[in-house]
Amino acid sequence: MTAPAKNTVCLWYDGSAEEAARFYTDTFPDSFITAVHRAPGDFPSGKQGDVLNVEFTVMGIPCLGLNGGPMFAHNEAFSFQVSTENQAETDRYWDSIVGHGGQESACGWCKDKWGVSWQITPAALIKAITNPDPDAAKRAFGAMMQMRKIDIAAIEAALSG
Structure with a gap:
């Protein structure tokens, strides 16, 4: 038996922590649900027996989904940044998040249907914008x-001028 993580990302949901955790674990590799805990008594946003929290891992990052109620909403101040190796992987993650009730944003950012922000970031983009040639980096x-979902071919074309 492994010891619990000393640091866990806690994500607040309005009753949909288990649904979100199942979506994340179905979408991303190295992701799984460890436990679903039900409330031992009534609480402000639920009843005894309702799912209170869900322990899960997203791409190796330990998380806790807490069904805390409608008081707090996710915002862009927190995001998961997912590094991708190619356009197919970029498209798969982006399309899964946006196509499952999420919404597009700018520069490789999108939100899932629960409001959690994701940066779907191709490694080629980071390499391009940190290029030692400042003019090439600026073009990339x-x-x-100008993009929503990152188009690696367009980044590489801008990089080469």
Whole structure:
């Protein structure tokens, strides 16, 4: 038996922590649900026996989904950044999040249907915008600023001028 993680990301949901955890674990590799805990008594946003929290891992990051109620909403101040190796992987994650009730944002950011922000970030993008040639990096950065989902071919075209 392994010891619990000393640091866990706690994500607040309004009754849908288990649904969110199942979506994340179905979407991303190295992701799984460890436990679903039911409330031993009534609480402000639920009743005894309702799912209170869900322990899960997303791409190796330990998380706790807490069904805390409607008082707090997710925002862009927190996001998961997912590094991708190619356009197919970028498209798969983006399309899964956006296509499952989420919404597109700018520069590789999107939100899932629960309001959690995700940065779907191809490794090629990071390499391009940190290019030692400042003009090439600026072109790649300018191309990224016009995008929603990152288009690796367009980033590479901007990089080469």
